[in-house]
């Protein structure tokens with residue numbers, strides 16, 4: 001059996017899919033804009049140079065799919081408030097260190113003596129808590145369903161008195177609904193994220209074609225995967241026959257990972273969530289359920305209402321995150337804001353739209 005990467009990066013298969021996409025794109029005079037909602041898609045499609053291979057009338061736009069980028073400055077500020085006012089160790093993913101809060105990032109706070117540590121995941125944070133019972137340890141957890149399900153497993157079983165979780169989790173399908181409803185965005189289909197879909201399945205997207213007559217294709221991350229998703233969307237758009245097409249069937253099942261979903265349902269409740277620069281979006285967050293309030297840092301600490309500032313002067317991450325503007329249209333791009341000195345959240349993570357554009361130095365966006 002051929003190695004999977006040899007199949008999914010196979011030049012002949014890629015060429016044949018590009019040809020099919022081109023043929024289908026020639027059946028319409030209209031421009032077709034496809035939005036993905038996944039930082040991994042943005043990274044992997046730019047790395048593979050896929051935008052440059054597509055016909056001129058097909059445009060791929062990046063939606064709010066990078067979990068680090070969409071995390072609100074308010075969340076960073078609140079975690080820092082806890083650290084400033086209690087004897088704590090803050091733990092989080094490496095990418096979160098440089099995400100700007102209103103006045104400083106966790107990395108900057110570490111420089112003034114705040115105990116902030118990078119962990120690979122929640123279990124590392126728990127180990128730190130076990131080894132330092134005299135200190136409160138907080139895991140600042142961000143991410144979509146792919147990540148939040150791992151944290152959920154610890155929410156439901158961890159009883160360490162000195163450990164809690166600050167949840168900044170987001171939920172993808174309701175966010176997609178809000179994007180479809182926006183009058184200021186023009187796009188005709190969603191490329192849905194394969195890893196999130198491995199957890200939630202394909203069913204949670206079904207309301208999108210049913211209610212909004214809007215196509216969805218679930219896609220993996222190799223070049224062949226992404227092109228299969230794009231091809232499916234163009235077929236659906238041309239035939240005016242929207243549905244949820246699962247082109248990542250080797251991992252995604254209609255019902256998803258039922259064990260993970262049971263844990264998520266037990267650990268969290270759906271809540272509103274603040275998205276960086278985009279305001280509060282209803283029903284797009286996962287807060288820890290009251291049943292597990294002992295582990296909820298937001299309930300454990302009496303956090304006051306803090307004034308916060310989502311975007312630093314000149315940063316247009318709010319527009320970048322919904323694909324309205326391209327990174328090279330930001331006046332700070334690769335000037336004041338660079339991967340080694342990010343001004344905005346979209347430049348921090350290797351999955352952030354601005355970081356991807358800067359890293360691969362090839363802005364493969366339509367003029």
Ligand code: SF4
Nearest residue numbers: 315316330337344354
């Ligand atoms: S280039 Fe930097 S400042 Fe501009 S939108 Fe992107 S992250 Fe914000």
